Amino acid sequence: MTTPSQPVIGILGGSGLYQIDGLTDVSWRKVSSPFGEPSDELCFGTLEGQRVVFLPRHGRGHRISPSELNSRANIDALKRSGVTDILSLSAVGSLREDLPPGTFVVVDQFIDRTFARQKSFFGTGCVAHVSMARPVCTRLGDAVMAAAEGTDIPIHRGGTYLVMEGPQFSTHAESELYRSWKCDVIGMTNMPEAKLAREAEICYATVAMVTDFDCWHPGHDAVTVEQVISVLLANAGKARALVKRVVPLLARHQGPCTHGCQTCLDTALITAPEARDPAVLQRLDAVAGRVMQRGKS
Numbered sequence: 671m672t673t674p675s676q677p678v679i680g681i682l683g684g685s686g687l688y689q690i691d692g693l694t695d696v697s698w699r700k701v702s703s704p705f706g707e708p709s710d711e712l713c714f715g716t717l718e719g720q721r722v723v724f725l726p727r728h729g730r731g732h733r734i735s736p737s738e739l740n741s742r743a744n745i746d747a748l749k750r751s752g753v754t755d756i757l758s759l760s761a762v763g764s765l766r767e768d769l770p771p772g773t774f775v776v777v778d779q780f781i782d783r784t785f786a787r788q789k790s791f792f793g794t795g796c797v798a799h800v801s802m803a804r805p806v807c808t809r810l811g812d813a814v815m816a817a818a819e820g821t822d823i824p825i826h827r828g829g830t831y832l833v834m835e836g837p838q839f840s841t842h843a844e845s846e847l848y849r850s851w852k853c854d855v856i857g858m859t860n861m862p863e864a865k866l867a868r869e870a871e872i873c874y875a876t877v878a879m880v881t882d883f884d885c886w887h888p889g890h891d892a893v894t895v896e897q898v899i900s901v902l903l904a905n906a907g908k909a910r911a912l913v914k915r916v917v918p919l920l921a922r923h924q925g926p927c928t929h930g931c932q933t934c935l936d937t938a939l940i941t942a943p944e945a946r947d948p949a950v951l952q953r954l955d956a957v958a959g960r961v962m963q964r965g966k967s
């Protein structure tokens with residue numbers, strides 16, 4: 671039985687990952703959010719004896735385009751479901767020769783080039799500024815690396831994920847620009863997702879699974895969905911095996927994350943309590959409930 675001090679693991683499945691193998695006691699349930707509709711019902715289940723909540727990021731059947739993902743609703747719904755740690759699984763293009771298709775990269779930085787998305791739970795009525803200096807949780811990343819040990823998954827720790835708006839793949843000039851910025855992989859989904867997970871005080875880490883060399887590589891000149899999907903199917907099998915191994919490791923974590931992910935709102939709210947808009951506060955009940963309760967008694 672999971673106690674409140676144990677992690678509850680949320681899995682955001684990306685392209686090709688619309689279900690998780692080996693889940694028992696499965697129930698797909700609609701979780702309502704004041705931020706709108708999550709991508710799909712959430713899948714509650716048990717994996718290796720641990721509570722897990724799975725959400726296919728693009729919805730079952732891959733219905734939702736990256737720019738139209740309601741990441742606020744997705745993260746809020748996971749928070750409402752008790753999730754403390756999110757493992758994001760994502761298909762990416764590689765910007766480096768030594769990260770070929772099939773490689774898994776546990777990224778540690780992002781460059782956010784998206785421009786058509788709602789990026790914060792906060793705003794007028796309750797303003798907050800969280801730190802994104804270290805956007806992923808080291809404790810979660812450590813668990814992923816440990817889980818990959820002894821498997822045949824080629825896994826690389828560290829790397830910068832460039833998040834583009836999409837849905838079109840990049841131009842050759844853009845791809846070269848991102849390479850000149852020393853970015854390692856490219857995708858369309860992990861921002862603002864990582865920012866929102868931080869605001870919701872949920873640990874977040876990404877396993878970025880390389881499907882292609884984007885378009886910079888002299889070996890081929892364009893990325894196609896067909897090409898991405900063929901690699902993605904092989905990657906998805908390995909990702910499922912990795913998830914099965916990582917969940918019991920995460921479950922051993924006791925108490926809140928010591929890297930500060932789960933307490934970041936302690937120092938982030940700037941709007942004076944008396945100036946906060948009650949309607950705005952109401953919809954922050956799950957995301958910021960922990961800090962809103964303070965000073966009330």
Ligand SMILES: CSC[C@H]1O[C@H](OP(=O)(O)O)[C@H](O)[C@@H]1O
Pocket residue numbers: 683684685686727728736759760761762836857858859860895898
């Ligand atoms: C099908 S390739 C493009 C698509 O895949 C990635 O999504 P996800 O991170 O959910 O796996 C990429 O960002 C694009 O949305």
Ligand SMILES: Nc1ncnc2[nH]cnc12
Pocket residue numbers: 761762763764839840856857858881882883884885893898
């Ligand atoms: N080359 C690429 N660019 C953006 N997103 C991707 N997802 C998978 N491959 C990608």
